[in-house]
Amino acid sequence: MKHLLALLPFLFFACVKKTIVTSMPNEPAPFGPVPIKAQLDWQRLEYNAFVHFNMNTFTNIEWGMGSESPTTFNPTALDCRQWARVCKEAGMKGIILTAKHHDGFCLWPSKYTEHSVKNSPWKNGKGDVVRELSDACKEYGLKFGVYLSPWDRNHPAYGKPEYLTYFRNQLRELLTNYGPIFEVWFDGANGGDGYYGGANEKREVDRQNYYDWPTTHKLVYELQPNAIIFSDAGPGCRWVGNEDGYAGETNWSALRLKEFYPGSPNYKELTNGHADGYAWVPAECDVSIRPGWYYHPEQDDKVKSLERMTDIYYNSVGRNGLLLLNLPVDTRGLVHENDAARLMELKKLLQKDFATNFAAGKKATANDERGNGFEAKNALDGSPDTYWATKDDVKTASLEIDLGGKKSISRLVLQEQIKLGQRVTSFKAFAQQNGQWEPFAEGTTIGYKRILRFAKTEAEKVKIEFEGRAVLCISEVGVY
Ligand code: FUL
Numbered sequence: 281m282k283h284l285l286a287l288l289p290f291l292f293f294a295c296v297k298k299t300i301v302t303s304m305p306n307e308p309a310p311f312g313p314v315p316i317k318a319q320l321d322w323q324r325l326e327y328n329a330f331v332h333f334n335m336n337t338f339t340n341i342e343w344g345m346g347s348e349s350p351t352t353f354n355p356t357a358l359d360c361r362q363w364a365r366v367c368k369e370a371g372m373k374g375i376i377l378t379a380k381h382h383d384g385f386c387l388w389p390s391k392y393t394e395h396s397v398k399n400s401p402w403k404n405g406k407g408d409v410v411r412e413l414s415d416a417c418k419e420y421g422l423k424f425g426v427y428l429s430p431w432d433r434n435h436p437a438y439g440k441p442e443y444l445t446y447f448r449n450q451l452r453e454l455l456t457n458y459g460p461i462f463e464v465w466f467d468g469a470n471g472g473d474g475y476y477g478g479a480n481e482k483r484e485v486d487r488q489n490y491y492d493w494p495t496t497h498k499l500v501y502e503l504q505p506n507a508i509i510f511s512d513a514g515p516g517c518r519w520v521g522n523e524d525g526y527a528g529e530t531n532w533s534a535l536r537l538k539e540f541y542p543g544s545p546n547y548k549e550l551t552n553g554h555a556d557g558y559a560w561v562p563a564e565c566d567v568s569i570r571p572g573w574y575y576h577p578e579q580d581d582k583v584k585s586l587e588r589m590t591d592i593y594y595n596s597v598g599r600n601g602l603l604l605l606n607l608p609v610d611t612r613g614l615v616h617e618n619d620a621a622r623l624m625e626l627k628k629l630l631q632k633d634f635a636t637n638f639a640a641g642k643k644a645t646a647n648d649e650r651g652n653g654f655e656a657k658n659a660l661d662g663s664p665d666t667y668w669a670t671k672d673d674v675k676t677a678s679l680e681i682d683l684g685g686k687k688s689i690s691r692l693v694l695q696e697q698i699k700l701g702q703r704v705t706s707f708k709a710f711a712q713q714n715g716q717w718e719p720f721a722e723g724t725t726i727g728y729k730r731i732l733r734f735a736k737t738e739a740e741k742v743k744i745e746f747e748g749r750a751v752l753c754i755s756e757v758g759v760y
Pocket residue numbers: 342467468469566573
């Protein structure tokens with residue numbers, strides 16, 4: 281009985297969520313929670329930009345009080361097309377903009393407040409940064425998302441029920457007037473001191489109940505059915521529990537969702553997720569390219585080193601996470617030259633790291649194969665959709681790849697077919713040279729993607745042993 285009760289939240293969740301229709305005959309049964317189509321598409325973006333640009337850019341602080349004058353907002357050369365161009369060239373797939381941060385200033389001319397660009401000198405109050413960036417994203421083939429801070433240190437009603445109406449009205453504007461929104465970002469910093477329309481006081485809120493999140497989520501899905509909602513508690517994707525851009529080495533996309541809310545104290549668990557989670561809530565790793573989220577001229581020479589950026593990439597995208605890399609747009613309204621240069625260095629380095637996949641199209645042999653469209657070769661065909669699967673009840677198996685000659689390798693990329701859930705609990709990789717198998721890499725979870733870096737190793741063949749908690753479904757294996 282106790283076991284059945286434990287299953288209830290999962291059953292409930294499975295019924296409420298739209299599940300992916302999988303139709304291939306002989307396909308393995310899903311295991312545990314699975315992503316909806318929007319989450320699957322989202323995960324494949326891998327690398328997106330965050331842009332912190334707002335009132336704080338001009339006051340040179342991280343958290344404004346809400347008492348700032350709109351006349352302070354005045355970029356001299358704002359060009360959202362430059363942001364989009366830089367992000368596109370860097371290999372990013374989308375941009376999320378701080379439409380409103382904690383200080384309450386709105387980058388779009390909201391009908392519901394005077395605290396916005398419409399009362400700034402920029403473009404004589406006729407400008408709309410949200411419009412300009414959404415247009416630029418469209419032009420450059422990038423996804424566009426919005427950050428709308430639930431905490432508002434400007435609004436007089438913050439902390440009262442009326443504020444929620446205001447908050448949702450703003451959300452409605454953003455999700456109605458700017459085309460498709462792929463992600464909506466709700467921060468966990470909520471409540472504290474602020475201007476609050478002149479009250480200048482401290483206002484604590486009950487983070488768990490004040491916002492009535494289910495009602496807000498309903499509104500998001502009504503206006504943008506494919507949007508991914510980010511927060512400490514998803515439900516579309518979750519904060520990774522730190523601002524370093526690192527996911528846990530073990531990283532489950534599943535979560536016992538009910539244990540979290542935006543700003544909940546147990547956030548450290550978000551770094552690893554929960555093996556026994558009942559909801560699919562994959563990790564998003566947000567980190568800034570500089571020490572601050574906002575632009576500070578004194579940080580122009582503090583752009584993270586290429587080495588740090590590389591670590592961030594491998595510890596986010598390489599650990600079943602999505603990398604959301606913040607660019608603090610400057611007072612001109614441009615991505616700073618130093619930041620743009622670093623992005624291109626990172627891109628070049630990654631291109632070099634993944635220049636040749638020695639496993640692509642090579643011969644793969646598995647010691648167990650489901651057959652009928654689930655052969656081992658599917659793990660080497662370059663498509664994330666096709667996969668190698670084992671027979672029912674086979675949870676441990678290995679895959680051998682003949683590289684067709686001696687190759688020098690230093691990267692291993694593994695991917696599971698996550699549309700059927702996350703299964704692998706551990707894996708170990710071996711290289712064969714002169715007939716001898718030597719281990720060179722190992723790990724725990726895989727999920728959508730796991731990348732391992734290791735010292736240059738000579739190999740004629742590579743073998744990977746997988747252990748899972750259900751039939752194995754491996755969509756890709758790459759060695760570089
Ligand atoms: C935090 C905020 O308080 C920061 O200002 C920033 O927006 C970051 C992404 O999230 O919680």
